[in-house]
Amino acid sequence: MVVLLLFTYIPLLGSVIAWMDYVPFLGFTGSDWVGWDNFTALFQDSAFWSAVWNTLQITFLQLLLFFPVPILLAVLLNTVAMPFARRFVQSVIYLPHFLSWVVIIALFQQIAGGAGVINRFLITHGASPLDIMTNPQIFKLLLTTQAIWKDAGWGTIIFLAAIAAIDQGLYESAVIDGAGAWNRFWHVTLPGMRPIIVLMLILRLGDSLTVGFEQILLQRDAVGPGAAEVLDTFVYYNGVIDGSWGAATAAGLLKGVVSLFLVLAANKLAHRLGEEGVYRR
Template sequence: MSANIKKISKTSIVSKFNYDWKCNRFILLMSLPGLIMIALFAYYPMVGIVTAFQNYSLFLGISGSEWIGFDNFIRFFNDPNFFRIIKNTFFLGLVNLLWSFPAPIILALLINEVVHPKIKKFVQTATYLPYFISVVVIVGIMKSIFGSTGIVNDLLANFGVTPIQFFNESGFFRSLYVGSGIWHGVGYSSILYLAAIVGIDTEMYDAAKIDGCSKFKQIIHITLPSIRPTIITLFILSIGGIISVGFDKILLMYSPATYDVADVISTYVYRKGILDQDYGFSSAIGLFNSLVSIVFLLGANYVSRKLLKESLW
């Protein structure tokens, strides 16, 4: 009986594939280059994960390097910088999430309330344009404004105030990082919410107006509940990336003077892997980072499914 069921299931899968190929063969062929690129640049490099369990040497390669098991992980857990790096990564990711996640939602709600179409397009364009600016350029702009010889310190000097070393003082690092991140990505991130808002049935707003609901009540009782699935989906993804804070911008912004708040897992991997050429150790740290991110993603998805009845899967 079970053998017959397996035969039927295999036959149905083959027949479905043949039917799909017959109907969509051109689309499937068009997607083939993309699938090949994903396989080559996303999945094939994952073979290098084994270096996390080796005393990896560039000259010996993966096949010739010594297998040391979990020694790299144990070494990382015993590293004197371990708690500082973990604390900085979680705290910076959490602060960034708390400020950066609501910003595009608020911007989308505000843009949606703009009545004049030309002004609406101008605001959308103005907030979206920073997304196309390179992170290197953004940090350069920040340093020209907040650097030791930047605009802000020039103004302070004119008023007789001692210049502030924004990039060399730990207290300013997180504010500069999060603030610049919001300016850089808020316009781009708001597009998804605007698309969700556009799909809301306008008759609900008309009915709310007849009932005397203000704009604020319409947002609370119609707009936000209608885009709730989009908000939850993006929030779950953001939770999954809370430990994967931006490596490139931190690397450009931080210095040994701000290591106590700015040194995170990704920058530590860079120093150990690229500068110190300790490839096995840096691979172990990177793998640990990825595993924690997966746990966060699965946990956020599970909690959302249980409490809010909304989830990615």
């Protein structure tokens, strides 16, 4: 609670910069108030809308391709009968989560970069090399692939716990009734996991506009801001690098408001579907 108070809630007071022509050397009291000018300038900035569009595209790809992977991994791991084999597989797929993005990007560069293993193999066998790490057209898919490799295994922890909480008597009854593996998954496992799936989906929507600042920052120069600029990097380059503190704060504030709206809307939808969501009615 102390950490949240010091590093999350108290810094929210700094959002007042969004309505100021903020100069760090003058502080809050010495900087001029400009009203909604920062927001007006932001909405007229084509770079801002490009960052919004890139963020939404990456968000959609991650929801479509990344979110189901931990669920499928948890279901597959639950079918492994040997405890030693299950623990070994879990350890292997958890490990990338503890590596920094610097290490992850370096590994992908060594494998799929211009002088990586894949291109060296292709060149050796007379084929043309592939442009993977510096291709703006597939950059968003590359980001999603990296995120899946790094964090999908770690995401299985919660879903494995949800599966473990399902009453085993339901599986026994299903087997007696003649249900096969698919029917047991569809009528027992999936309904048992549904509350956790809905909860995690709501939380993911709330954080959906945060698509990996460090991961993208490390690769932005390779593909250009047209393909890699997202809201977080837009705030960083406009605020920290260029000194446009007011406009950058306004962009970050808008991102927070939209994220809050997504959580509230998703939670309301969960209530309509009969789930508790993040909080009850």
